Amino acid sequence: xxxxxxxxxxxxxxxxxxxxxxxxxxxxxxxxxxxxxxxxxxxxxxxxxxxxxxxxxxxxxxxxxxxxxxxxxxxxxxxxxxxxxxxxxxxxxxxxxxxxxxxxxxxxxxxxxxxxxxxxxxxxxxxxxxxxxxxxxxxxxxxxxxxxxxxxxxxxxxxxxxxxx
Amino acid sequence: xxxxxxxxxxxxxxxxxxxxxxxxxxxxxxxxxxxxxxxxxxxxxxxxxxxxxxxxxxxxxxxxxxxxxxxxxxxxxxxxxxxxxxxxxxxxxxxxxxxxxxxxxxxxxxxxxxxxxxxxxxxxxxxxxxxxxxxxxxxxxxxxxxxxxxxxxxxxxxxxxxxxxxxxxxxxxxxxxxxxxxxxxxxxxxxxxxxxxxxxxxxxxxxxxxxxxxxxxxxxxxxxxxxxxxxxxxxxxxxxxxxxxxxxxxxxxxxxxxxxxxxxxxxxxxxxxxxxxxxxxxxxxxxxxxxxxxxxxxxxxxxxxxxxxxxxxxxxxxxxxxxxxxxxxxxxxxxxxxxxxxxxxxxxxxxxxxxxxxxxxxxxxxxxxxxxxxxxxxxxxxxxxxxxxxxxxxxxxxxxxxxxxxxxxxxxxxxxxxxxxxxxxxxxxxxxxxxxxxxxxxxxxxxxxxxxxxxxxxxxxxxxxxxx
Numbered sequence: 143x144x145x146x147x148x149x150x151x152x153x154x155x156x157x158x159x160x161x162x163x164x165x166x167x168x169x170x171x172x173x174x175x176x177x178x179x180x181x182x183x184x185x186x187x188x189x190x191x192x193x194x195x196x197x198x199x200x201x202x203x204x205x206x207x208x209x210x211x212x213x214x215x216x217x218x219x220x221x222x223x224x225x226x227x228x229x230x231x232x233x234x235x236x237x238x239x240x241x242x243x244x245x246x247x248x249x250x251x252x253x254x255x256x257x258x259x260x261x262x263x264x265x266x267x268x269x270x271x272x273x274x275x276x277x278x279x280x281x282x283x284x285x286x287x288x289x290x291x292x293x294x295x296x297x298x299x300x301x302x303x304x305x306x307x
Numbered sequence: 308x309x310x311x312x313x314x315x316x317x318x319x320x321x322x323x324x325x326x327x328x329x330x331x332x333x334x335x336x337x338x339x340x341x342x343x344x345x346x347x348x349x350x351x352x353x354x355x356x357x358x359x360x361x362x363x364x365x366x367x368x369x370x371x372x373x374x375x376x377x378x379x380x381x382x383x384x385x386x387x388x389x390x391x392x393x394x395x396x397x398x399x400x401x402x403x404x405x406x407x408x409x410x411x412x413x414x415x416x417x418x419x420x421x422x423x424x425x426x427x428x429x430x431x432x433x434x435x436x437x438x439x440x441x442x443x444x445x446x447x448x449x450x451x452x453x454x455x456x457x458x459x460x461x462x463x464x465x466x467x468x469x470x471x472x473x474x475x476x477x478x479x480x481x482x483x484x485x486x487x488x489x490x491x492x493x494x495x496x497x498x499x500x501x502x503x504x505x506x507x508x509x510x511x512x513x514x515x516x517x518x519x520x521x522x523x524x525x526x527x528x529x530x531x532x533x534x535x536x537x538x539x540x541x542x543x544x545x546x547x548x549x550x551x552x553x554x555x556x557x558x559x560x561x562x563x564x565x566x567x568x569x570x571x572x573x574x575x576x577x578x579x580x581x582x583x584x585x586x587x588x589x590x591x592x593x594x595x596x597x598x599x600x601x602x603x604x605x606x607x608x609x610x611x612x613x614x615x616x617x618x619x620x621x622x623x624x625x626x627x628x629x630x631x632x633x634x635x636x637x638x639x640x641x642x643x644x645x646x647x648x649x650x651x652x653x654x655x656x657x658x659x660x661x662x663x664x665x666x667x668x669x670x671x672x673x674x675x676x677x678x679x680x681x682x683x684x685x686x687x688x689x690x691x692x693x694x695x696x697x698x699x700x701x702x703x704x705x706x707x708x709x710x711x712x713x714x715x716x717x718x719x720x721x722x723x724x725x726x727x728x729x730x731x732x733x734x735x736x737x738x739x740x741x742x743x744x745x746x747x748x749x750x751x752x753x754x755x756x757x758x759x760x761x762x763x764x765x766x767x768x769x770x771x772x773x774x775x
Contacts, residue, residue, distance in 0.1 A: 192351050193351055194414070200414055207414045208418055212418065214340070217365075272614055278413075282411060283412065
C-alpha cells in the first residue's frame with residue numbers, strides 16, 4: 143500500500159488517438175502504453191520487455207515511431223497518436239494488414255501491431271524501400287516466433303502495391 | 308521493483324529558461340528527461356534516484372542544428388533521427404552519422420537524444436568516441452550563464468561528469484576541420500545491430516606521401532569512460548604505416564585502455580579486439596591512401612547516391628538484388644580495393660536463391676541475351692558486358708559453337724539453370740572443355756563452382772565499372 147503523503151496529483155492530459163480527441167486523467171509518469179491499454183481500452187499495443195528493446199508497444203506519435211512503454215504520458219500532451227486500431231477503415235484493412243495476412247507475416251501475433259506500425263513509419267518516409275532498408279526499418283521490433291522473412295516479404299509486397307495504386 | 312507512477316512528480320515547463328530556473332531553485336532535486344530511452348528504463352526498474360522529473364523533450368531551444376562556417380552546433384535535444392537526416396552531419400561527420408544509425412532501432416532513434424547520451428555517460432555509447440575524435444565542445448547552461456568546455460574533459464569517471472546540479476547541456480559543437488580525412492567506425496557486439504558494443508572504435512586520419520600526418524582514435528567500452536588513445540596517436544604521427552608500426556600501435560593501444568569483465572565480454576577479449584580494431588583502422592587508412600591517392604570519381608559519385616539509385620547502378624555488375632543492396636548499405640567506400648573485398652564477402656554470404664538470381668542475368672554462352680523469364684530486367688549494361696566477356700565465342704568455328712550449344716542444353720536439362728563460367732579471356736574450346744567437365748559434378752559441387760565463377764565475373768565487371 144502506498145503512503146498517502148507520497149501521492150502526487152493526477153493531471154488532465156489531452157491528445158488525439160487515431161483521429162479522435164481524448165482527455166485522460168493520469169499521473170504524468172504513467173506510461174503512454176498503460177493509458178492506451180487500460181484507460182482507452184486500445185489493447186493492440188503490447189507490453190513485451192517494458193524497456194524499449196522489443197518494439198511490441200510501438201505506436202506513432204506525431205508521425206514518429208516510438209516505444210509507448212518509454213513515453214511518460216505527460217509528454218504525449220497535444221500530440222497525435224496512431225495505434226494499430228487506427229489503420230483499418232471499417233471492415234477494410236490497411237494494405238499492410240492485408241499483406242501481413244496474405245504473406246503469413248503474423249504467427250503468434252504479439253509483435254504484429256508493432257511490426258505493422260514500424261512498417262508504416264518506414265513506408266511513410268520511403269515509399270519504395272530496398273530489402274535492406276526494410277530490415278533496418280524493422281530492426282527495433284523483435285519477433286519471438288522468428289518469422290522475419292515472411293514479415294519482410296509482407297512489407298515489400300505492401301510497398302509494391304501501395305506505389306502501384 | 309517497478310516504480311509506482313503516483314509517487315512521481317513531473318512537469319513540462321516548455322522553455323529552456325523555465326527549466327534552468329527550476330534546476331537553480333532546487334539543485335539536484337529535478338531529473339531532466341528528454342526522450343526517456345534511458346530514464347524510463349531506470350524508472351521501470353525502480354532505479355531512479357529521485358521522485359521529481361522535468362521534461363526537456365522537444366524544447367525548441369534544444370532541438371535545432373545550427374551551421375556556421377566554422378562549426379556545427381547541435382542542440383542537445385536533437386534525436387538520432389535528426390542527426391541521421393542532417394546533410395552536414397552526413398557529409399562531414401560520417402562517424403557521428405554511423406553511430407546514430409547504430410544506436411537502437413528507429414523508435415529509439417526517434418526519441419534518444421545526443422545530450423541524453425552524453426549525460427547518461429555510458430562507456431559503451433556508440434556516439435561518444437566520435438565526439439572525442441572530432442574535438443567536440445559542450446555548451447552547458449544554467450541561470451548563471453553559459454560555459455563552454457572540451458567534451459574530452461567532461462567525463463571524470465564511470466558515470467561521473469562535470470555537469471553541475473543546476474546545469475543542462477545546451478549544445479554540442481563540432482569544429483568543421485576534418486574534410487578530406489579518412490574516417491573509420493566499427494562496433495563489435497553480439498550482433499550487427501540492436502546490440503550494445505563490446506568494443507567500438509572511431510578513427511580519423513590523414514596520410515600524405517605514406518606518412519601519417521594526423522591521426523585520432525577513440526574507443527568505447529574499454530575503460531570507465533570513452534577514451535581517446537592519445538599515446539597511441541603520438542606513437543603513430545609522422546610515421547610510415549608498415550608492419551612494425553602496426554605491431555607498435557597494437558601494443559600502445561592495449562597499454563592505454565583499462566577494459567573490465569562484465570556481462571557482455573571479458574577484459575582479455577576486449578583488449579585483443581581493441582588492438583585488432585586499431586590495426587584494422589590503420590590498414591584501411593593505408594589502403595585508402597595508397598591505392599586511392601587520386602580518389603576514384605565513379606566510386607565517389609556512387610557513394611553519394613541515394614540508396615535506391617546506388618542499388619540500381621551497381622546491380623548489373625552481379626545481378627543479385629540482395630548483393631546490390633548489401634553492398635550499397637556498406638557505403639561509403641574509400642577505395643576500389645575495399646569495394647572489391649566487400650563484394651566477395653557479401654557474395655559468399657548470400658543464399659543459393661540469390662546466386663540463382665544472379666545467374667539468370669547472363670545469356671547462354673554463345674547467345675546474345677539472357678533467356679530466363681525475368682530476362683526483361685537485364686540491363687543494357689549487363690548485355691554489353693556479356694558480349695565483351697564472350698567475344699571469343701562469337702568468333703569461334705561453327706562446329707565448336709554447335710558443340711557448346713549442345714552441351715549448354717544438356718547442362719540446363721541436368722541442373723535446371725544456365726551454365727555460368729567466367730568467360731573473359733577463355734576460348735570457345737576451353738569453355739567447352741570446362742562445361743563437359745562440370746556436367747559430371749553433383750548438384751552441390753556444381754552450385755558452388757558456378758557461384759565461384761559468378762564471383763569472378765562480378766569482380767571483373769566492378770573493375771570495368773570503376774574505370775568507366
